[in-house]
Amino acid sequence: MYKIGVLGDYDSVYGFASLGLDIFPVKTAEEAAEKLHELASGTYGIIYITEKAKTLLGAEADKYAESAIPAIIPIPGVSGNTGAGVENVKKSVEQAVGSDILFGGQN
Template identity: 55%
Template sequence: MSNEKYRIAVLGDQASVLGFKALGLDVYPAETVEAAREILHRLAKSDTAIIYLTEQLAQGLEPEIARYKDNLTPAIILIPGKGGSLGIGMANVKKSVERAVGTDIL
């Protein structure tokens, strides 16, 4: 068994991600898509296994998210931001389930 330790990061606007720090997750506030893009690439090259990303920032990072989609790590999981859900995260889950099962069961 490996002794490697992987990290879990949360990337999004400060108001949306700050609470995750209390859970022991690494928090990376970014107020712009450009800042988030830089942080996302840096995390992908590190020992980060899971990146929770707010849907609001994900809208501007579609090419970057697609780039990492088929990689084992990091897994990029979209979460609602302070403005609420945009439905993007659920749509991605639905697509993944359809791809795995062969039909829409959600």
């Protein structure tokens, strides 16, 4: 069975531990790249990554865009957000429930 990990700065990821997800706080681009490759080559099927960490990684995170496993999913963090993480979460929820949760199903 695959695991779920969350990669990003400590302040953004520590709350996910209470949900039972494995957290991986990183501070530098090098540390983030190393940890991402480690998670992707292991037993992690889903890796949530903060927008800021994904920006730091650049092309390193894009290496996994075409593969089904692991799914690299950007999420908003406490800082450095571009809106891409919120949009990604919104699209996932729309696919799951068939409705836009922010606008009550009306676009």
